[in-house]
Amino acid sequence: MNQMDVKAARQAAVAATVARVREIEARMGVTRAALEAIKAELMQLAAQEHLFPSTEFPPPPNGEKGSNRYLLREEEGGRFALYLNALNPGNSTKPHDHTTWAVVVAVDGQELNKVYERLDDGSDPERCELRVREEIMVEPGRGIALMPEDIHSIHTTGEKPTRHLHMYGLALEKLEGRRAYDDLTGQVSYYNKNFMKPTAGRDR
């Protein structure tokens, strides 16, 4: 397949997957069961590695930190936003929430996700106490689904760059009131959504 054929095949596969995801959310709402069904759809998409070649979706050059985040598709109003994130090994984020549902699956590479539970009652807007509840290695064949209030952190601990599909109920640059949590100091801080625009353009 040449590059234009790959692009057309990718856009058709992405559109068909997103249509099924919309149908699942419409039928089941935002529940853990719905997110498991959405994850299954995205795993089928991610398994078609030839649609997401590393030549088209490289990580930052020279092993640099940070991610290249490519917007594959979003629906009107920024709903059902699907990105491909490419990261080099050695990256990690602080624990954070999303305020919308999120599903992450892998085309290639490994990303350790730590999912946290809050031990405090949430009454102090600036303080938290977190404990790791679960660790999930997102890699080909294994993904993760997060409810809007779930808190996770990611750590690219593998040997090669990641190409992971991230789908959110609402585009990242539209999310209000996201918070980051410092699991060591207990500090809670707010995200600046202006930093959340895609870094590497749209697949259009």
Ligand SMILES: [Fe+2]
């Ligand atoms: Fe996240």
